[in-house]
Amino acid sequence: EPEVTQTPSHQVTQMGQEVILRCVPISNHLYFYWYRQILGQKVEFLVSFYNNEISEKSEIFDDQFSVERPDGSNFTLKIRSTKLEDSAMYFCASSGPQGYQETQYFGPGTRLLVL
């Protein structure tokens, strides 16, 4: 069964550094998402992406965040200048194809620790 994959599984960075989290969605999916989960808390929506553009973003997704689909398989989340409070598990999800976009399948996550 196809799965969403993410790399790296863990990332430790210094405050102020840039990080790029990578995701490979399920191959025939058209809708892509990033969520985050601070330790012990609920999963929070960050951004959705469709047709090579952001569809919606949350208040968390400020100017320090960006997403990109650089090629036909990868979907990335960039944090330009990390803050301590960015420490969390980041999940990529995908859904689709057209007309079957409801069910979102989650990747294994990247645990980001900002020191």
Next chain:
Amino acid sequence: GENVEQHPSTLSVQEGDSAVIKCTYSDSASNYFPWYKQELGKRPQLIIDIRSNVGEKKDQRIAVTLNKTAKHFSLHITETQPEDSAVYFCAARVFSGNTGKLIFGQGTTLQVKP
């Protein structure tokens, strides 16, 4: 605003008993309600979902009910087993633009005692 409330936050049952987790959503336009199971350090795994045109759905030991009028939906697990122990999240899909984001509840930690 968009919100999903989930109760209880923790639930402990004996093996073989039933477990019920309840959620309430705020956005009346929500039309899709998935439930995810998350084991420690792992990804949320979809276990069952229900759409707004259906009142109940069952899959073996798991069932979900939806009351659109009251904006309530519930997860029912029967004949619980130790491997059911995990954190369970409900979610409501809020359709926006071309996509639909999931708004999650706070999670329920289910412990099934052997």
